[in-house]
Amino acid sequence: MDYNSLEMKVAVITHDRETNSPVLILKSEEEGSLLPIWIGPYEAYAIMMEIEGIEAPRPMTHDLLKNIVSALGADLEYIEIFDLSDNTFFSQLILSTEDETISIDARPSDAVALALRCSANIYVSREVVEAGGAREGDGKTKLDKKSIDEMLKDLKPSDFEAGDAGNK
């Protein structure tokens, strides 16, 4: 990764009542900086299910992503969020095979959902953290621990954990 990148971890997924959108909050444990990323509901569930250790009876889409990477003999080395442009975050997956290293364009939500499943590090360039970030306690980003429980309460297992069903 860029030498100027910061390792960050998933701090929490919360919910922005104003936009009615899930927000993924990344945190640098070293520096305390936070990076909020507004993501889609399905990707939020994919991240939460991994964090909460909920195993689906059938492979969900991000489980399938992981299984394909592994079946094709590749490893996810790390993911990197490297740009914030027109209010959209850009990231890439860094995959390694026996012969080469490959980078693949991905949204941060997909990249993080895959990184968690592969125990891969999450790096964010300092420019992105400065442009899109916040700090704990500055009021710009409210970390609401309760929201996770609320979202998990709203999680309908039938929507997100089930296999594709027949006409019963």
Added chain:
Amino acid sequence: MDYNSLEMKVAVITHDRETNSPVLILKSEEEGSLLPIWIGPYEAYAIMMEIEGIEAPRPMTHDLLKNIVSALGADLEYIEIFDLSDNTFFSQLILSTEDETISIDARPSDAVALALRCSANIYVSREVVEAGGAREGDGKTKLDKKSIDEMLKDLKPSDFEAGDAGNK
């Protein structure tokens, strides 16, 4: 694939008002048999976006799946729905690389969303078609062409076509 399999195509995605779930309808053009599969809302959108030719500004999860397969030098040969057990459909992706052919377990909804993106054939074993299928006009499955337009009307581009956003 199994010599006993039937090639099917996506006929339509409709909506089951009773279960409030999207239903993917596969159809054998040769034999006229239909196979309804109850799937998740996100997977339904992923299939519809491809059918309707809607291109997202950032790669959605199933676009990423396709890009990973391609970047790792593999081709999706075909997908196969081979079992219906406990009211759950089971399918697999058949991928080929230079050296080998690999099969990967996947839900039919993910498999079909990927097959459409890779122009790969969809095969269904005759046993599954017999166990879970229907025929046009038998009243068991109502093909409601209007439902697609209704679902597309409800499709919020902000949820399904956007990139991950910053705090603007």
